Amino acid sequence: MTDRSAQGPLPPRPRRRTPADPGRAEPRLTRAEIVRAALRLLAEQGYETFSMRRLATVLEVKNPSLYWHVQHKEELFDLIADAVLGECPLPEPAEAGQAEDWAGKFAEIARGLRRAILDHAAAVPLLSGRPFLGPNGLRLADRVVGLLRGAGFDDRTAGYGYLLLLYYVIGFAGQETAFGPGETGEARLRSLHQALAELPAGAYPHLTALSTALTERGLDDRFELGLRGLLSGLAAELPGR
């Protein structure tokens, strides 16, 4: 959660009328600006209090105006999700003929995606149950699928590898941010530890035994552990081995 709480409302942007085209005002709003403002509002105030009306206020516009630019809140959420995915850096594809380190690049994308999501932690709730069909989502999908196909996976497994990556990273980031806003990932982990330690004594023996192991190393380690598992699970499906 980046702290931008000191930025205040956006400065009003003057309508500019070019002399050559006197009747045509620049639109005050664009989709890109709306999405940017939405991400900022989410970062500052969190998901629970986000609303179209508050977004309109922040943009210094009356709220029905937003509906000229987006069909409904869900469409705005699609755009926001795509913007988040767009912040995941994609490694360059290898030169034609060069052997590609598919596992390394897959891991790199996974880490970048986790980073992108955590940079917009308040947007996590709107990432689940949404097909990512925006340009950034498609680009990401195409890149991952291409990586796996290039490595020799059949099309089915390649497609599925992409989905596994998404499930894993979003699921993980979801847990990292599951204890409500305001707490960092590590602090959340400690609350969970606490909750487990307070469990009725003999009722959940394995869980209580776990409560210390749970916090002894950080979230990064856990992420890598799962990622390693994901990769070795994938590698087991590679045809020529």
Add this chain to the structure above:
Amino acid sequence: MTDRSAQGPLPPRPRRRTPADPGRAEPRLTRAEIVRAALRLLAEQGYETFSMRRLATVLEVKNPSLYWHVQHKEELFDLIADAVLGECPLPEPAEAGQAEDWAGKFAEIARGLRRAILDHAAAVPLLSGRPFLGPNGLRLADRVVGLLRGAGFDDRTAGYGYLLLLYYVIGFAGQETAFGPGETGEARLRSLHQALAELPAGAYPHLTALSTALTERGLDDRFELGLRGLLSGLAAELPGR
């Protein structure tokens, strides 16, 4: 999505006053009844239209009454999530000293969990980003963790194996139900196929190449594929091998 649309509203339950205890009326509502009615309302009308007020109407009660029994909507959602997890059958632990087929039982739990979730497809949106600390969630966690510890995994990996199971199954079920209500999983898959086929020609070469492979086999196969991956990823972390 089970079809219960013919069931109609719940019959009014009479307040019963026992002669021995004349002043004490049976409460009209219990948490269990509220949760049952909520699941039914979700199944009949879907998540989007679910509200505390509609739930109260279905229960033939004025809506503030619900707040005597639950603190707020989020707490009700916690209870609903726990009820869904409670429908996942848990295999019996092996006798002490008997070798346990950990991978088989892990897979069994995963399949049962997917089933339980799909039986309440409309409740999927409220499963993400929630720690499952209700009795059923804890029991499930304890069972899975115990299974993995018994198999020789260290505590850390055992705990993480449980989380991976959750991410995977919820993520998968989330995708199965991601195209809005009313479509079955397989129909959704076809919409996605359609969407991919309509993509701009050369922009996403790997994705368009995939669009047929995507639908050639069913969701059950895909689920098993990912599950196999998950298991072999886990197995790779087993200390003594």
Add this chain to the structure above:
DNA sequence: ACCTGAACACCGTTCAAGT
């Protein structure tokens, strides 16, 4: 083409009051 005023049909939640 883009924005606003006014309105519709809702929400979740609180709280004093009833029984």
Add this chain to the structure above:
DNA sequence: ACCTGAACACCGTTCAAGT
């Protein structure tokens, strides 16, 4: 102990009207 009436402070969305 449990339920209700009435109210508060909101929502998302539509649509005729303005410029």
